[in-house]
Amino acid sequence: MTRQPINLVDKLDGFADLWSPKIVAGFNGHDVMVVKANGDFNWHSHPDTDDFFLVLSGRLTIQMRDGDVVLGPGEMYVVPRGVEHCPRADAETHLLIIEPAGTPNTGNPETAAIKTKI
Template structure:
């Protein structure tokens, strides 16, 4: 039987921003935690939606037609193909779910390497 995953313990294992860490596999999807701060880059994912759940802090997801602001316990799904830019004024902790192998920038050449912790 699998062990439980304590997200706070996993988040305590690293300090870098915008570098998602895989904590579980769910039906072919990577379940990840990430610490973010500052502005990411504008990007889209042509083949998959982008799931964000804020665990701690505040995240603004800039969209071309208006911003979505999330606080702890709030989630948002960016539909596939929609250009977006996540921004965190303060360090923010996220839970992310996406198909295994999906580049976080939408482009494998510029994506962060995902590791399991």
């Protein structure tokens, strides 16, 4: 156990790849991750879990079939389980994402981005 705070800005400065979740901590069986986003991710859903997004910087549009949700810095949104969605950032955007450990970020292990610990 570490007693040092986790600086999310420092963590985000440590990589450049997009749409590649980086695990910075664990929380009650969940991965706490930072992600750099730019462009469209892909349309997907999670049949068994909600999808948590918190924008740290930039702007994220969560496209859904029945309308979009636009988030700015300090805003969060939870996509309910089973709802098809496609995150999009029109410029580089930094996110904090929390999901159960082992959950593929596309809802499908075959198409999911690989999560790495930093």
